[in-house]
Amino acid sequence: MTSAIAIDSPATNTSGLNWVNSFAALGPDFYTELQPTPLPAPYWVGKSRALARELGLEDHWLESADTLEALTGNRLLPGSGPLASVYSGHQFGVWAGQLGDGRALLLGEIDSPSGPQEMQLKGAGQTPYSRMGDGRAVLRSSIREFLCSEAMHGLGIPTTRALCVTGSDAPVRREEIETAAVVTRTAPSFIRFGHFEHFSYTGQHAQLKALADYVIDRFYPACREAPQPYAALLEAVSERTAHLMAAWQAVGFCHGVMNTDNMSILGLTMDYGPFQFLDAFDPGHICNHSDAQGRYAYNRQPNMAYWNLFCLGQALLPLIGEQELALAALEPYKTQFPEALYARMRGKLGLADERPEDKALVDDCFKLLAAGKTDYSIFWRRLNGFTPQSGHEPVRDLFFDRESFNAWALQYSERLAGVDAELRAGLMHRNNPKFVLRNHLGEEAIRAAKLKDFSGVDTLLALLQSPCEEHPGHDSFAGFPPDWASSIEISCSS
Structure with a gap:
């Protein structure tokens, strides 16, 4: 890999970015400041102009050579302050100790029309938390993350976003030699359950409190008025996570690596790796080839989310004080997840109101689909x-x-x-997407991109950003997967 290229002077701030950088104000216990490692001869792979507009960026900003260099890590955006945050976590149910941003750099936080948004480069080089890794991302995995981030947003599912992907022919070693890429990600915050676990497990309770206070004041201000604000925070996160899991299950999304360091404190889908949208409906489907025990199989995701919330509760216990309060704060998950799931399934069935027989109707539908290994998305459409x-x-x-x-x-x-037929039709149209990011569609776009043909990335992005629309002429993207799709293996390196 090439890493001796000097970082250029700051790019011209033609976008009018206004940096806030509130996470950096927490202090050096929470991160390490460092510069990205440049890549030679970068090129554009994909851009989400829709996200750029939501961020208030000028149209020409994503076309400039300065921006290309800045979002590859070759020069700095004026006002940014790159840093890698430290966190810990449980990975596949085992305490892994200190982790951290091993290949991601937080550039800072910008003020946007949709509120403050952190901007992060994934694949920008080694950090103190790389744990023997090279700090790079490859083209294959970067395209998958870029497309799925925007696909989930198009489906109305809470998620981190992806502004663009840039590529470079610099070699990166995985199972084979691949080429490098950088994804520019945005979110109100990238704070994870693992951030809290880190300071709790290392006995840094002052920093734990500072982090919890930051999250409450910035994202959960109503918790400040509660008798026990930190228990209220745990309860609010439990509720958001319950609704996120309901959204995943309803659309047939498998995350693949639900470690506590991949769980967002804001209830966002984050860290897209070995994900998959179901083809045939198989409740026990394991999308991650590295998950030999099936810990994160599709039908186990809701329970794994609760397990992760329990870990978060343990991390917050020094602030909550009483175990009973922490356990009580987790209870809403047990009721809100099924309620949210059945509400989403009623939407897929076109049912605006709730009736006692609806649960059996949904459960029998799932049994029918599982027995026939029926294509999940095509059935609903x-x-x-x-x-x-x-x-x-x-x-x-x-x-x-x-x-x-x-x-x-x-x-x-x-x-x-x-049931009113017109109301039902509208509900079903909004809840039953025609287009989802199936593995074979992503694979086809990746194969073309490796040959410098990025039209497949552009086409998929357009379809996935409005997945419920018909998009005449693109029915092949909504068809049954080809036979070879079942042979695609996606692992943690993806």
Whole structure:
């Protein structure tokens, strides 16, 4: 790898970025200041102009050579203050000790029309927390993260965002030699459960309190008025996490590596690695080839989220004081997750109101899909055209066991009695995407990008940013996966 290139002088601030950098104000116990490691001859791979507009960036900013260099780590954005934060965490259920931003640099926090947003470069070189790693990201994984970040936002699921990907032909060794890339990520905050675990496990309770106070004052101000603000913080995070898990399960998203250092204190989806959207509906599906025990299988994600929240509760215990208060703060997760999941599933079924029989209708639907290993996204999209009067053939054709489908279809038809057809159609259109980032679609875009053809990245981005629209002429992106898709192996290095 090339790392001897000098960082140029700061880029011209033509974007009008106004830096706040509130995390840096916490002090050096929380991070190490350092410069990114430059990459030679960078080039654009993908850009989210939609996110750029939300950040208040001028259209020409993402076209300039200065910006390309800055977002590759070759020069500094005026007002930024690059740093790598320290955190710890449990990885696959085992305490891993100190971790930290091993290949990510927080440039700082900008003031935007949508509120303060941190800007981070992933793949910008080694940090004190790289743990023998090279600090780099490769083109393959960077494209996957870029596309999935924006896809999740398009689906209405809380997530970190991705502004762009830049590439370089600098070699990076993984299982084989690949080329380097840098993703520019944004979020209100990248603080993780692991940040709290770090200061709690190392006995740095003053820093733990400073971090908790920062998070409360900046993101959860209502907790400050509670009798026990830190228990209230844990409860608020539990509630956000419950709603996030419901969103993942409803859309068929598998994260693949739900370690505590990959869990956002704001209830955002973050750190996209071996993720996958389900093809065939298999509740026990394991998307991460490195997860031999299936700890993070699709149907285990809700319980793993609760396990991670329990770890967060342990980390906050020095501030909460009483174990009973911490346990009570976790209780809302147990009720809010199923409530949120069934609410989302009612939306997918086009049901605006809740009735006692809805739980059985949803549960029976999941059983039907699992028994037939039915394509999850295609089933829900085709269901948009289901009516009690139709023959249901487009949906029925997805099942070998027609009789089981017929029984469920009768159950669903009876539930639709009296339901406003136009209201139902609108709900289903908004909740049943036509386009999701299937592994084979990402793989095809990556293969082309390795040959410097980035049109596949651009096309997928456009489809995934408005996934429920029809996008005429692009039906092939919403079809069944090819046979070779099942052979794609995604691991933690992805």
